[in-house]
Amino acid sequence: MAYNGDVEYIPDENGIAEKVKCPLVDDWIEDIDCMENQEVIESAIPAKYKRKPNWKDICKKCPFRDY
Incomplete structure (x- = not known):
């Protein structure tokens, strides 16, 4: 597992997020x-x-928003 900011994700073999732990x-x-x-x-x-x-702000600030 890895982190982008404080959002955890599971990368594939190329380092691209396969799954994200949605905040x-x-x-x-x-x-x-x-x-x-x-x-x-x-x-x-x-x-x-x-x-x-504050779900809208959480979503807007997520580094995976364009995931």
Whole structure:
């Protein structure tokens, strides 16, 4: 495992993130899950990603936002 900032990730053989420990849910996600959050449009984001009070800021600051 590796870190980008304080976000943990599992790299593939080329060092590219295969999975990221999403700071919104504190669990491992794949790139397709992250893409659901990239635009930070509240109505399009599953409820599990909006549980933390400052979820929009957390998402915007994540180094894997364009994952």
